[in-house]
Amino acid sequence: MKKQTAAIHTGFQREDAYGSLAMPVYHTAAYEFTNAADMIESFCGRSDSPDYSRVMNPTVTFFENKVKSLTGANDVIAFTSGMAAISNTLMALSGAGKNVVTSRHVFGNTYALFSRTLSRFGVEARFVDLINLEEVKKAVDENTCCIFFESLTNPQMEVADVKALSEIAHKAGAALVEDTTMIPFTEFSAKELGVDIEVVSSTKYISGGATTIGGLVIDYGTIEGFSARMRFEMLLNMGAYMTPHVAYMQALGLENLDARYRLQSSNALELARRLREIPEIKEVNYVGLEDNPFHEISKRQYGPTFGGMITFELSDREACFNFINSLKLIKRATNLFDNKTLAIHPASTIFGPFTDDERKAMDVLDTTIRISVGLEDVDDLVADIRQALRHEP
Ligand SMILES: *Cc1c(COP(=O)(O)O)cnc(C)c1O
Numbered sequence: 001m002k003k004q005t006a007a008i009h010t011g012f013q014r015e016d017a018y019g020s021l022a023m024p025v026y027h028t029a030a031y032e033f034t035n036a037a038d039m040i041e042s043f044c045g046r047s048d049s050p051d052y053s054r055v056m057n058p059t060v061t062f063f064e065n066k067v068k069s070l071t072g073a074n075d076v077i078a079f080t081s082g083m084a085a086i087s088n089t090l091m092a093l094s095g096a097g098k099n100v101v102t103s104r105h106v107f108g109n110t111y112a113l114f115s116r117t118l119s120r121f122g123v124e125a126r127f128v129d130l131i132n133l134e135e136v137k138k139a140v141d142e143n144t145c146c147i148f149f150e151s152l153t154n155p156q157m158e159v160a161d162v163k164a165l166s167e168i169a170h171k172a173g174a175a176l177v178e179d180t181t182m183i184p185f186t187e188f189s190a191k192e193l194g195v196d197i198e199v200v201s202s203t204k205y206i207s208g209g210a211t212t213i214g215g216l217v218i219d220y221g222t223i224e225g226f227s228a229r230m231r232f233e234m235l236l237n238m239g240a241y242m243t244p245h246v247a248y249m250q251a252l253g254l255e256n257l258d259a260r261y262r263l264q265s266s267n268a269l270e271l272a273r274r275l276r277e278i279p280e281i282k283e284v285n286y287v288g289l290e291d292n293p294f295h296e297i298s299k300r301q302y303g304p305t306f307g308g309m310i311t312f313e314l315s316d317r318e319a320c321f322n323f324i325n326s327l328k329l330i331k332r333a334t335n336l337f338d339n340k341t342l343a344i345h346p347a348s349t350i351f352g353p354f355t356d357d358e359r360k361a362m363d364v365l366d367t368t369i370r371i372s373v374g375l376e377d378v379d380d381l382v383a384d385i386r387q388a389l390r391h392e393p
Contacts, residue, residue, distance in 0.1 A: 001069070003070055003186050003258070004186075004258050006066070006069040006070055007066065007070060007186070007254050007255050007257065007258065008255050010062075010065055010066040010069045012062060013048065013058060013061055013062065013065070014058075022248075023058075023059055023062045023248065023251060024058075024059065025059050025244045025245055025247075025248045026053075026057055026058045026059045026244050027244055027245070028053060028057075029052065029053050030051070030052050030053070031049065031050050031051055031052075033049075033051075039051070045228075045231070045232055048061075053241070053243075053244070054235065054236070054239050054241055055231065055235045055236055055241060056241075057241070057242075057243075057244050057247070058244075059244035059245075059247045059248055059251075060078050060241065060242045060243075060244055060247040062247065062251060063078055063242070063247035063248075063250055063251040063254070064076040064077065064078050064216075064247075066251055066254055067185070067216055067218065067254070070185060070186055070254075071185050071189075071190070071191070071198070071218050072189070072191060073191070073198075073218045073219055073220055073221070074219055074220060074221030074227060075219045075221070075227040075230075075231075076216060076217070076218050076219070077216070077217045077219070077227070077230050077231065077235070077241075078202075078214060078215070078216055078241070078242035078247060078250075079214065079215035079216070079217065079240050079241065079242055080213065080214065080215065080240045080241070080242055080243065080246075081201070081203065081213045081214065081215050081240075082107075082179075082181060082199070082200065082201025082202070082203055082204075082213075082214070082215040083109050083110075083113070083201075083215065084215050084238075084240035085199045085200065085201070085215030085216055085217045086110055086113065086179065086199050086215070087113055087117075088217070088230065088234040088238055088240060089177060089197060089199055089217050089230070090113070090118060090123075090146075090148070090177075091118075091234065091238070092226065092229045092230055092233065092234050093145045093146050093175060093177070093197075093223075093226070094118065094123045094145045094146070095121075095122075095123070095145075096121060096122030096123065097122060097143060098123055098124075098143050098144070098145040099123065099124040099125070099126055099141070099143050099144050099145070100114065100118070100123065100124070100125050100126065100144070100145060100146055100147075100148055101126045101128060101136060101139045101140050101144055101146075101147045101148070101174075102114060102125055102126070102127060102128075102130075102147065102148040102149060103127060103128060103129065103130045103149060103150075103153070103160075104127045104361050104362045104363070105130070105150070105153035105156045105158050105362065105363065106148075106149075106150055106153065106179070107150065107154065107179070107181075107201075108350045108351050108353075108354070110148075110150075110179070111354075111362065112353075114127075126139045126144075127361075130147075130149050130158075130160040130165065131158060131160060131161075133161070133164050133165075133168065136165065136168055137168055140168055140169070140172045140174060141172065142172065142173070144169075144172050144174040145174055145175065146169065146174050146175040146176065146177045146196075146197075147165055147168065147169045147174060147175075147176050147177070148177045148178075148179070149165060149177075149178060149179070150178070150179040150180075150181070150182065151178060151179065151180045151181075151182050151183045151301075151302065152182040152183060152287060152294075152298065152302075152307065152309070154182060154309065154336075154346075154370070155311045155346045155364065155368050155370050156362075156363050156364075157285050157286075157287060157292075157294065157309075157311060158294060159287065159294035159297050159298045159301070159302075161297060161301075162176075162178065162190075162193040162194060162195065162301055163193055163194050165194075166193065166194025166195065167194070169196075170194070175196040175197060175222075175223050175226075176194060176195050176196050176197075177195075177196065177197045177198075177199060178190055178195045178197075178198055178199070179198075179199050179200070179201075180198050180199070180200055181199075181200050181201040181204050181205075181336075182204075182307055182309065182336075183302045183303075183307055184205045184206070184257060184261055185198060185200065185218065186257060186258055186261070187261070187302055187303045187305065188301060188302045188303050190218070190220070191220045193301060195220065196219075196220055196222045196223050196226075197217065197218065197219055197220070197223065197226065198216075198217075198218035198220075199215065199216070199217055199218075200215065200216040200218065201214075201215055202214040202215055202216050202250050202253075203215075203335070204335070204336045204337045205257060205260070205261060205336075205337045206250055206253050206254055206257055207249060207250050207253045208249065208250070208252055208253025208254075208256060208257070208260070209253070209260075209338060209339040210335055210337070210338035210339070210340075211249045211250075211253065212245075212246040212249045212250060213246070214242055214246050214247075214250050215242075217230060260337075260339070260375065261305065261307070261308075262305065263375050264307070264308035264337060264373055264374065264375060265288070265305040265306055265307055265308060266305075267308070267373045267374070267375070267376070267378050267381075268286060268288065268306065268307065268308045268309070268310055268373040269286070269288045269289075269306065270378045271310060271371070271373055271378050271381055271382065272284050272286035272288060272289055272310050273289070274378070274382050275310070275312055275382075275385065278385070278386065278389065280314065280315075280319075280389040280390075281312045281313070281314065281389070282312075282313040282314065282315065282367070283312060283313040284310065284311075284312045285310065285311045285312065285313075286306065286309075286310045286311075287306045287307075288305075288306030288307075307337075308336070308337050308372055308373040308374070309336060309337075309370065309371070309372055309373070310370075310371045310373060311368050311369065311370050311371070312368070312369055312371070313365070313367045313368060313369075314367055314369060314389075315367065316366065316367060317345075317347075317348070317366045317367070319367075320345045320366070320367065320368075320369055321345065321348075322388075322391055323343075323369060323388050323389055324343060324344075324345055324369070324388075326387070326388035326389075326391050327343055327384060327385075327388045328384055328387065328388070329341070329376075329380060329381070329383075329384040330342065330343045330371070330381065330384050330385070330388075331343070332344070334349065334350060335372065336372040337372055338372060338374055339374050339375045340374045340375075340376070341371065341372065341373055341374040341376055341381055342371070342372040342374070343369060343370070343371050343372075344369070344370050345368070345369060345370075346364055346368060346370050347359060347364050347365060347366045347368065348366075351364045
């Protein structure tokens with residue numbers, strides 16, 4: 001099956017008693033067994049019969065199987081949020097005395113997970129410029145458990161060379177972990193680029209119009225024992241497995257992801273081009289623009305569409321706040337890839353809890369506005385942005 005067909009037609013694990021076309025939502029905590037032998041098989045992980053919904057649930061398994069058939073992964077594990085997927089992955093891979101080589105150009109909470117949480121457990125985060133491969137090589141040593149990076153950083157909009165990072169990681173016996181939230185896994189093959197483990201905030205593109213919070217860990221089977229540790233240690237001991245209702249919503253989102261992604265990407269490209277003509281906007285940053293420094297590498301690695309996130313620069317913080325306050329159609333909100341277009345001033349919100357020095361080190365500027373482009377008609381988006389920049393009443 002081609003990807004779009006698999007997104008629609010991945011089968012149920014067991015035949016449904018009523019021939020339901022939609023996967024039923026199994027709102028249950030536990031499952032009954034017919035005998036002691038079956039219980040042993042299930043509790044010891046030797047059968048696909050669920051025992052308890054902290055570790056397995058038929059609706060969640062169905063969602064995981066859809067992602068598995070779309071990515072060709074060995075295993076896919078769904079979590080309650082993108083952060084749960086990331087934190088559980090890092091806890092499974094690391095330990096006291098280990099280090100993670102990563103960048104300051106990562107999602108704000110991921111940065112805080114490294115700098116504030118994992119550091120308390122003896123895991124060192126080494127922040128480097130992942131575009132500078134010599135710097136990466138120098139930072140990696142025998143205690144490096146993984147190199148962690150994002151496909152397209154936000155709001156800096158940087159794209160690292162995945163195959164080069166993979167080579168460096170594997171030479172040192174470390175895993176390559178990629179957060180691919182910004183470019184859906186339906187668009188490219190992380191496995192072919194040399195990624196060992198993909199983590200995704202399925203809250204964003206996959207949920208289908210910002211319906212629910214969720215996360216995915218996509219394991220390509222290259223790290224010995226990783227998936228077993230995730231299922232039998234992390235799910236059991238940390239308890240952040242996805243819930244069945246969320247899995248139901250996100251499996252539906254996955255069915256129309258392709259159509260939404262294509263429209264969001266073409267809207268974003270048109271919007272980026274038209275924003276360049278507006279004099280109040282100093283600079284438009286979108287990887288889909290041909291003169292963007294990361295355009296070619298993004299196209300080579302992730303394909304010919306560039307997603308729905310744009311940033312642009314205004315003259316100062318005050319101009320940003322005036323703009324945000326004057327929007328009429330575009331929503332003042334965080335989140336990415338809702339069906340509605342959203343605008344935010346990242347420095348004062350998502351990165352607000354950090355110090356000035358930290359923001360500076362992360363290259364989060366006071367002049368940047370981030371737009372998550374939705375599925376509206378671009379004419380209406382341009383009109384709203386133009387009026388907001390001129391503060392028309
Ligand atoms: C939103 C986001 C996360 C966190 O995901 P949640 O589902 O909000 O927990 C992680 N990484 C990236 C790149 C994100 O955009």
